[in-house]
Amino acid sequence: MSVSFFQHIINGVLPRGKKCSIIVLGMGRSGTTYLWTMIKNCFKDPILIFEGSSIRQGAGPVVEKMLIEQFLIDPQKGDTFQLKSSLKLISILRGIYLCYPKRIFVYRDPRDNLISRFFWYHSYKNFKDIPQEMDKSLTRIKAKEGKPNSINFKDMILALPGRLRGRILNQHIFLHSEFIPKYISKNKWMFLKYEDLVDGCLTEFSCYLGLDLDLTVELAREHQAVKRTQSYGFWRDWFTDEDVVFFRPLFSRYMKIMGYDACDWEINRPKKIHPGQGSEYVKLFYNRHR
Numbered sequence: 234m235s236v237s238f239f240q241h242i243i244n245g246v247l248p249r250g251k252k253c254s255i256i257v258l259g260m261g262r263s264g265t266t267y268l269w270t271m272i273k274n275c276f277k278d279p280i281l282i283f284e285g286s287s288i289r290q291g292a293g294p295v296v297e298k299m300l301i302e303q304f305l306i307d308p309q310k311g312d313t314f315q316l317k318s319s320l321k322l323i324s325i326l327r328g329i330y331l332c333y334p335k336r337i338f339v340y341r342d343p344r345d346n347l348i349s350r351f352f353w354y355h356s357y358k359n360f361k362d363i364p365q366e367m368d369k370s371l372t373r374i375k376a377k378e379g380k381p382n383s384i385n386f387k388d389m390i391l392a393l394p395g396r397l398r399g400r401i402l403n404q405h406i407f408l409h410s411e412f413i414p415k416y417i418s419k420n421k422w423m424f425l426k427y428e429d430l431v432d433g434c435l436t437e438f439s440c441y442l443g444l445d446l447d448l449t450v451e452l453a454r455e456h457q458a459v460k461r462t463q464s465y466g467f468w469r470d471w472f473t474d475e476d477v478v479f480f481r482p483l484f485s486r487y488m489k490i491m492g493y494d495a496c497d498w499e500i501n502r503p504k505k506i507h508p509g510q511g512s513e514y515v516k517l518f519y520n521r522h523r
Contacts, residue, residue: 254279254293255272255295256298256329256333257337257339258298258300258338258339258417259340260341261302263339264427265298267450269298273296276293280293280296282295284303297333301412301413304317305408305412335441340424341427342427342493344480350405351390351401352514352518354400355515356518357520367519370392375512377511378505378508378510387402387479410487424491426491469500471506477500
């Protein structure tokens with residue numbers, strides 16, 4: 234089970250007197266691994282926690298990466314999701330506030346995040362027992378690349394088996410509509426936009442941390458496969474008019490809260506989509522973990 238630093242203290246894994254430092258929180262596919270890597274490299278001998286399951290003992294401060302998906306109860310069946318109890322959530326958040334004087338929440342345009350999330354879930358782990366479903370999905374992706382208007386992006390998601398469909402779409406919508414607006418406050422977190430992270434606009438953020446961040450940092454080998462485009466705005470290539478009608482009411486409130494232009498839903502209507510964004514990435518990602 235994924236746990237946070239303060240839970241490790243309670244469990245006796247780490248000393249209670251150890252000074253805590255920085256936590257990076259965000260949704261999967263929002264640049265959290267890249268940011269966590271930049272921060273940890275600023276310290277000589279840090280204690281490292283990665284999504285609650287990887288601990289490195291050190292003499293320096295703690296640098297933790299946590300995904301907000303860890304706040305969910307993950308059902309054994311079906312494609313719906315719910316948050317842990319309010320008391321449990323409050324307990325976890327209070328522990329974070331107590332242990333970490335520096336707290337960063339990384340957020341991303343939900344449309345780009347959804348695109349990235351879709352491709353990332355095409356892993357060997359998720360499809361090893363249903364390889365025929367991987368073949369079908371890859372066929373749909375290639376058809377979309379060759380003729381972008383031939384299939385709606387939402388239909389590519391909805392065609393997947395229920396559990397994957399739930400993780401990619403339902404969980405994504407739930408976290409943006411329920412968890413983030415209700416539980417993540419600018420009074421408690423330093424907000425960092427994924428697009429600013431990609432563009433290297435980190436002056437204010439570096440001042441907040443008091444660190445000189447290296448923007449040229451390379452991810453560790455075990456994390457290399459998470460990279461896809463390291464850019465943004467690609468939802469405009471993948472969405473159709475019907476996708477805009479479907480997703481706009483689902484994401485508009487979140488976009489307004491987070492400072493995105495909720496009125497900007499213009500799509501590109503490309504003649505083709507480069508396979509490096511989709512099918513080639515899927516094949517590379519899938520085969521790497523076989």
